[in-house]
Amino acid sequence: MEQKYDFGLVGLGVMGRNFILNVADNGFTAFGNDLDNEKVDALIKEGGDVEKVNASTSAKTFVNALKTPRKIMLLVPAGKVVDSVIEGLLPHLDKGDIIIDGGNSFFTDTDRREAYLETRGISFFGAGVSGGAKGARRGPSIMPGGSKSAYAHIKPIFEAVSAKFNGEPCVAYLGPKSAGNYVKMVHNGIEYGLMQLTSEIYDVLKKGGSFTNEELHATYTKWNAGRLQSFLVEITSKIFIQKDELNLSKIGLLDQISDKAKQKGTGKWTSQNAMDLGIPVPSIDIAVSMREISALKEERIAADKIYDRPKVSPMEKVKLEKLAEEALYFSFIVTYAQGLHQLADASKEYNYQLEIAQIAKIWRAGCIIRAGLLADITKAFQGDKNLPNLLVSPTFVKKVQSTVSSARELVAYGATNGIPLPGLSNSLTYFDAYTSARLPLNLIQAQRDYFGSHTYERLDKEGVFHTEWED
Incomplete structure (x- = not known):
């Protein structure tokens, strides 16, 4: 009798190969496919x-x-390739078979594919996979959404191969339709924000405190042992002391890497969809914009020659390190708050039925944004599943109150000394705006009514009003 395998995977690049080997390591037979x-x-x-x-x-x-x-799981590039692979498989499939898209597909594409395959009797769901190539091999965080009955068939495999936190698998069924792909998209948006923030803090320590790479390594290592414990802080500490394998210079590898950052689109999608939903995510928005600014290398070099930059006034290292740690912690909280706010609103808009505490739990290990903070985030949303924003959670109020003054001082220092801190600045501005009972948008409403008769509301009387502003 010909052997039949438990699990199939299309796309045997590094990520796919590692994932299928992980499946085999956990007691399941697996069959791969690639051209x-x-x-x-x-x-x-x-x-x-x-x-x-x-x-x-x-x-x-x-x-x-x-x-x-x-x-059958697909780990192929998002876009037309996914549709092409599906069409290539369809002639050989039977009703009841299951296709899982494990790539970073845009969530509306997942909804379209699910509806299309349903007419063919094929179950389909999207499953975001985070952790990179190493995570795929050792245990990623997996974010599945779609057909709940179809997920039941793959659940034992996903729970076996996923990362574990205190013995709990970092995977859970998240909701119908494209819930899994949407959660992975916002995960990546938060990732953009956190990466931008860690790079800004590196920049201010280097320019304001003349920290060497060895000192930066020691600082980030120390932070990773404390409340900033996270995958990104951990790998950043290691990056600072990585030697240059090409041996073209005696300086470390980091100082030889171009400052033009690339992107695959998930951060941009997060930002764009947040605007569609009317949810502010400025820490994520600016992280996307900074990658775009970084690509303008030749223009930046030319502009740098035109304008004078303030001479940096050095700050005492111990003080600067303390401010930096507190500001980074503050801005990490704000960035998570924005992303989770977007998830909560999207859940209502798209009827995903997301549980934010559950999402925070499966992010605690395996994924790129795993961090000690997620234990407190899980606790906050377990205490109040309808929490409108992390910033108003009793779990986080004192943490924010104790660090926001350092964020203010560091932003002011950066502005005075010409050190760009856009992620930190946007995090602080978002906080100040979100916690302000009165904003100057009354003037904008008056302006809109003045030039466009768009009307306005009043504080002292119910109803909608219009004024003839000119005689």
Whole structure:
């Protein structure tokens, strides 16, 4: 009798190969598929036993090798490639088979594909996978959403391969339709914000305190042992002391890396959709904008020659380090608050039925934004599942109150000395605006009514009003 495999995966790049090997390590048989012969051969060789891990370039051979209902995961680039792979599989599938998109697909594409495949009798759901190539091998955080009955078939495999936090798997069914892809999108938006903030703090320590790479390594290592414990702070501490393998200079690798940051689109999608929903996420918005500004390298060099920059007034290292730690902690909280606010609103708009505490729990290990803060975030939303914003949670009020003054001082220092701190500045501005009972937007309402008769509301009387502002 021909052997049938438990799990199938299309796309045997580094991420896909690592994920399928992780599946095999956890007691399930797995079969891979890729158009590239070399990738197929590499998987078979690394798998070591074809009865546990096998692969083929043929879609028909691949599908026929799987147990029914077939559980097929796609780890291919988002966009038209996903549709192409689906069309290539369809002629060989049976009703009841399951396709899982594990890539960073835009959430509306997931809704479209689910509706299309439902007409063919095929179950479909999106599952965001975070943790990078190493996470795929050792245990990622997985964010599935879509058909709940279809997820039941894949649940044992996902729970086995996912990262664990205190023994709990970092995966959970999140909701219907594109809930999983949406949560992964916002995860990546938060990731953009946190990365921008860690880079700004690095910049101000280097320019304002003349911290060497070794001192930066020691500082970030110390922070990672405290309340800033997180994957991003941890890897940043290691980056500072990475040697240059090309040995073209005696300085560290970081100082030889171009300052033009690239992006794949998930941060931009988060920002764009937040605007569609009317949810402010300025810490994420500016992180996207800074990557775009960074791409203007030649223009930046030319502009730098035109304008004078303030001479940086050094700050005593111990003081600067204290301000930086507190400001970074403050802005981390604000960035998570914005992303979670967006998730809560999107859940209502798209009927995802998301539980924010559950999302925070599965982010505690495996994913890129895993951090000690997520334990407190989980607690905050377990205490009040309808919490409108993390900033008003009793769990976080004192944490914010004790660090916001350092954020103010550091933003002022950066502005005075010409050190750009846009992520920190936007986090502080968001906080000040969100916690202000009165904003000057009454003037904007008056202006709109003046030039466009858009009307306004009053504080002292119910109703909608219009004024003839000119005789």
